[in-house]
Amino acid sequence: MAETAQARFASVEAFLRHAALLKTSPEATQRRVLVCLGTGCMASGAREVAAALERALAALPAERRVALNLCMKKTGCHGFCEKGPLVVLWPEATFYKGVKPKDVPELVERGIVGGEVIERLLYVDPKTGKPVEKYGAIDFYARQTRIAMRNIGLMDPANLDDYLLRDGYQALAKVLAGWSPEQVLKEIEQAKLRGRGGGGFDAGRKWRSCKSAKGTPRYLICNGDEGDPGAFMDRSLMEGDPHGVIEGMAIAAFALETREGTIYVRQEYPLAVEHLERAIADARARGLLGERILGTDFSFDIQIARGGGAFVCGESSALMRSVEGKVGEPRAKYVHATDKGLWDKPTVLNNVETFVNVPRIVEKGAAWYASIGTARSKGTKAFALTGKVKNTGLVEVEMGTSLREIIFGAGGGMLVDGPKGAFKAVQTGGPSGGCLPESLLDLPVDFDSLTDAGSMMGSGGMIVMDHSTCMVDVARYFLSFLTDESCGKCVPCREGLYQMYRILSRIAEGQGTEADLAKIEDLSQAVAVGSLCALGKSGPTPVLSTLRYFRHEYEAHIKEKRCPAGVCKALITYSIDTSACDGCGACLAACASDAITGTPKKGETFQINTLQCDKCGACAAVCKRGAVAIS
Amino acid sequence: MSEVNLGDAPFTMTIDGKRVEARPGEMVLAAAKRAGIAIPTLCEHKAVESFGSCRLCMVEVTKAAWKGWKGLMTACLYPAAPDLIIETQSERVLHVRRNVLDLLLARCPDSTLIQRLAAEHGVQQTSFSVREQPDLCILCGLCVRICESAATSAISTVKRGHHREIGTPWGGPPPACIGCLACAHVCPTGHITFEEHGATRAIWGRSFELQRCAECGAPLPITVEQASFLVERQALDASYFSRCESCQRRATAQTFGRLARWQKLGLTQEPDARQEGGKR
Ligand SMILES: Cc1cc2nc3c(=O)[nH]c(=O)nc-3n(C[C@H](O)[C@H](O)[C@H](O)COP(=O)(O)O)c2cc1C
Ligand code: SF4
Numbered sequence: 001m002a003e004t005a006q007a008r009f010a011s012v013e014a015f016l017r018h019a020a021l022l023k024t025s026p027e028a029t030q031r032r033v034l035v036c037l038g039t040g041c042m043a044s045g046a047r048e049v050a051a052a053l054e055r056a057l058a059a060l061p062a063e064r065r066v067a068l069n070l071c072m073k074k075t076g077c078h079g080f081c082e083k084g085p086l087v088v089l090w091p092e093a094t095f096y097k098g099v100k101p102k103d104v105p106e107l108v109e110r111g112i113v114g115g116e117v118i119e120r121l122l123y124v125d126p127k128t129g130k131p132v133e134k135y136g137a138i139d140f141y142a143r144q145t146r147i148a149m150r151n152i153g154l155m156d157p158a159n160l161d162d163y164l165l166r167d168g169y170q171a172l173a174k175v176l177a178g179w180s181p182e183q184v185l186k187e188i189e190q191a192k193l194r195g196r197g198g199g200g201f202d203a204g205r206k207w208r209s210c211k212s213a214k215g216t217p218r219y220l221i222c223n224g225d226e227g228d229p230g231a232f233m234d235r236s237l238m239e240g241d242p243h244g245v246i247e248g249m250a251i252a253a254f255a256l257e258t259r260e261g262t263i264y265v266r267q268e269y270p271l272a273v274e275h276l277e278r279a280i281a282d283a284r285a286r287g288l289l290g291e292r293i294l295g296t297d298f299s300f301d302i303q304i305a306r307g308g309g310a311f312v313c314g315e316s317s318a319l320m321r322s323v324e325g326k327v328g329e330p331r332a333k334y335v336h337a338t339d340k341g342l343w344d345k346p347t348v349l350n351n352v353e354t355f356v357n358v359p360r361i362v363e364k365g366a367a368w369y370a371s372i373g374t375a376r377s378k379g380t381k382a383f384a385l386t387g388k389v390k391n392t393g394l395v396e397v398e399m400g401t402s403l404r405e406i407i408f409g410a411g412g413g414m415l416v417d418g419p420k421g422a423f424k425a426v427q428t429g430g431p432s433g434g435c436l437p438e439s440l441l442d443l444p445v446d447f448d449s450l451t452d453a454g455s456m457m458g459s460g461g462m463i464v465m466d467h468s469t470c471m472v473d474v475a476r477y478f479l480s481f482l483t484d485e486s487c488g489k490c491v492p493c494r495e496g497l498y499q500m501y502r503i504l505s506r507i508a509e510g511q512g513t514e515a516d517l518a519k520i521e522d523l524s525q526a527v528a529v530g531s532l533c534a535l536g537k538s539g540p541t542p543v544l545s546t547l548r549y550f551r552h553e554y555e556a557h558i559k560e561k562r563c564p565a566g567v568c569k570a571l572i573t574y575s576i577d578t579s580a581c582d583g584c585g586a587c588l589a590a591c592a593s594d595a596i597t598g599t600p601k602k603g604e605t606f607q608i609n610t611l612q613c614d615k616c617g618a619c620a621a622v623c624k625r626g627a628v629a630i631s
Numbered sequence: 632m633s634e635v636n637l638g639d640a641p642f643t644m645t646i647d648g649k650r651v652e653a654r655p656g657e658m659v660l661a662a663a664k665r666a667g668i669a670i671p672t673l674c675e676h677k678a679v680e681s682f683g684s685c686r687l688c689m690v691e692v693t694k695a696a697w698k699g700w701k702g703l704m705t706a707c708l709y710p711a712a713p714d715l716i717i718e719t720q721s722e723r724v725l726h727v728r729r730n731v732l733d734l735l736l737a738r739c740p741d742s743t744l745i746q747r748l749a750a751e752h753g754v755q756q757t758s759f760s761v762r763e764q765p766d767l768c769i770l771c772g773l774c775v776r777i778c779e780s781a782a783t784s785a786i787s788t789v790k791r792g793h794h795r796e797i798g799t800p801w802g803g804p805p806p807a808c809i810g811c812l813a814c815a816h817v818c819p820t821g822h823i824t825f826e827e828h829g830a831t832r833a834i835w836g837r838s839f840e841l842q843r844c845a846e847c848g849a850p851l852p853i854t855v856e857q858a859s860f861l862v863e864r865q866a867l868d869a870s871y872f873s874r875c876e877s878c879q880r881r882a883t884a885q886t887f888g889r890l891a892r893w894q895k896l897g898l899t900q901e902p903d904a905r906q907e908g909g910k911r
């Protein structure tokens with residue numbers, strides 16, 4: 001099949017014929033060994049595992065291989081990086097985690113050839129303590145609805161035919177087979193797709209206003225800057241389903257009648273660039289991009305632009321300046337990018353996840369899409385779930401799923417047992433998002449509910465916090481990030497966020513006054529309305545939301561000079577609870593400040609010299625008996 | 632640079648309850664200024680494009696059609712449009728302005744300009760932490776923008792966020808600088824300084840020779856680099872910058888004297904020039 005597979009599709013019919021043929025080919029029924037080679041799993045050694053697997057499979061006798069009808073696929077990220085390297089056997093959907101090269105012989109012998117299940121490599125359900133065999137039976141996946149991430153992990157992103165086997169480019173073919181651009185526009189409008197990059201702006205409306213703006217050419221840009229620390233859904237999509245991004249853009253380009261697209265990829269995502277480049281080249285070679293796509297009059301091509309390296313470069317106007325080769329700084333103009341964007345021409349900028357939804361909408365229809373989610377937020381949203389939960393990773397759920405369902409369902413609940421480990425807050429929306437308390441756990445998550453609650457959807461960051469987290473410290477941390485990442489162009493953001501950071505630091509150091517709280521609230525209002533771009537406008541959110549829901553914690557720092565979570569160094573002291581201490585001396589060895597005195601011996605105990613103590617917490621971390629007290 | 636096609640006819644809008652005439656393509660700030668309504672600004676200057684960085688010129692904008700929704704906009708960048716209703720002194724506006732000035736005062740406590748503006752808004756002293764080792768730079772960016780539009784982009788902003796500053800390539804004397812002083816003249820707080828002694832001028836750590844009068848040798852108020860830059864950029868004749876003002880005046884007077892004499896002789900052209908033309 002190799003030769004015909006590489007040929008350029010001369011027409012929509014030729015493409016459809018090939019796709020249909022593929023589905024009946026041996027390839028379609030092959031058993032797959034799916035090895036995750038996402039950035040996360042690679043960091044934990046997936047490349048070595050893949051190499052070992054490749055060798056072991058190649059070493060099997062030829063007739064064995066044929067009989068087994070096996071192929072190995074290097075896939076994109078399954079979103080469960082914490083458990084990597086991951087190997088999944090398909091179609092039986094056996095899920096192996098934490099696979100090491102030394103596990104490979106057994107995995108091949110018993111698992112693949114022998115058809116046994118290797119229990120020690122299975123995921124263990126933290127609730128029941130029992131191993132779970134099937135991919136779909138693991139809470140983390142069972143509780144998800146994957147539309148945007150439908151392909152990731154299940155195919156080889158570098159293999160176009162693999163994408164076709166998963167109905168890839170069917171939506172584009174459908175559109176090219178007879179839809180008008182207007183029809184596509186209408187479909188996206190009716191699907192009520194909203195942008196996934198942060199603002200939740202109606203995508204159909206954006207496309208429509210670009211189309212009706214004066215001036216040509218029109219430009220199409222995909223925002224793959226993903227500057228939120230901890231977020232990696234866009235990276236996973238670009239790495240794991242690059243053709244999905246390309247197909248979404250091609251359909252958008254058809255609707256907008258434009259020929260030029262750009263994907264702006266964050267500097268730190270070399271693998272995403274590599275996969276996108278490969279996918280673009282393959283799509284071009286097969287007539288799915290470039291001149292006269294599938295033999296029709298529609299031509300469209302995509303180039304890749306590398307990010308400017310700053311968080312603010314993800315902001316619409318800054319991104320466009322950066323693509324133009326200028327400094328990536330937001331531009332103040334009361335005119336939309338859909339009128340004057342890139343090179344002052346009408347431009348549509350959408351997020352990676354927004355584009356990936358497009359083919360699915362075309363394929364299954366606007367009505368189907370609009371039936372998922374809430375009244376004003378349709379479809380699903382991918383979240384990067386992290387923090388103090390058992391399962392961290394990428395979680396895609398229907399809009400309207402409650403925070404509780406995400407955190408205690410897919411997330412598997414709180415990481416640490418006991419009162420300190422209990423749920424305290426969840427931070428959503430990235431660095432300029434907000435913290436929501438336990439009383440809002442049943443909040444159905446969508447664009448508007450989060451905003452109303454004083455936080456935001458942002459690009460989908462979700463950090464779970466327990467009682468070992470201090471909310472003043474959290475607000476201060478995000479403010480320090482934003483102070484550094486502000487471009488510094490406008491006064492309220494540059495000077496205002498900095499002063500807010502100063503005030504928060506004072507409070508954390510026990511130097512705060514009640515007037516500080518009034519001051520910071522007043523300043524927050526001015527920064528929120530006075531700043532030039534959305535970074536500054538949303539910059540005060542971490543402070544405002546923690547003040548709204550955790551004011552008592554600020555007050556404890558100010559009035560009682562106490563940090564209830566035991567985090568703010570200036571307000572805590574470490575001591576050793578002699579009744580719990582067994583004299584093992586682990587703390588003595590761990591202390592880098594020579595602040596602990598005593599002799600390691602059974603029956604002995606230790607003292608912490610508070611003056612010398614650096615409050616680094618190393619002793620508390622090593623003490624197996626929990627004898628280090630923080631007050 | 633109008634965003635909406637309004638034709639060319641002037642129209643009216645309301646600023647602080649007053650009917651104000653505005654022209655298509657102009658910004659709210661310009662229309663207000665013409666009508667004698669003062670809106671404070673720091674980063675705006677007629678010689679450069681508006682930038683919207685100081686946020687001092689914010690005004691509250693609405694329209695009857697907006698059903699009560701009001702937005703805070705920077706007057707320097709918000710295009711004038713028929714039937715806008717603008718407030719330049721609303722509580723929200725003053726709140727932002729006070730905070731901006733309070734913040735700038737913490738940044739530049741020694742700037743008399745900021746002190747005066749802040750005082751006008753009831754801020755006598757900053758309520759924030761004063762910057763350590765403050766200077767007079769408010770980061771309005773005027774210097775960078777004027778250098779970009781009128782000279783050589785010799786300076787730029789460097790670093791982000793609170794560490795942003797006006798800088799030169801590698802922090803040294805800027806190689807592209809022509810010593811034209813545009814930045815120093817446009818700086819509203821006097822942060823950018825220069826010195827001139829005899830025929831040398833020093834700015835940004837560089838020293839420039841002033842152009843000298845070809846006749847009397849007196850220094851001209853323009854550097855050698857600046858003269859050649861202007862000659863090239865404006866396609867001027869090099870002789871344009873070769874004489875000082877008084878020598879230029881003398882030369883002009885002599886020319887006029889000669890002209891008067893030829894006219895008496897009934898000639899329309901200088902005899903020498905005619906000869907030159909004949910030679911060609
Ligand atoms: C400081 C800042 C950073 C941003 N970073 C990103 C980003 O990394 N990726 C992204 O898609 N949108 C980002 N945005 C939002 C974009 O400005 C823009 O709204 C979005 O890309 C539009 O796409 P959408 O409508 O599909 O969401 C950022 C906005 C701000 C203010
Ligand atoms: S709000 Fe912040 S990031 Fe945006 S332009 Fe102003 S200083 Fe730059």
Ligand code: FES
Nearest residue numbers: 683685686688707
């Ligand atoms: S004058 Fe500075 S923002 Fe308008």
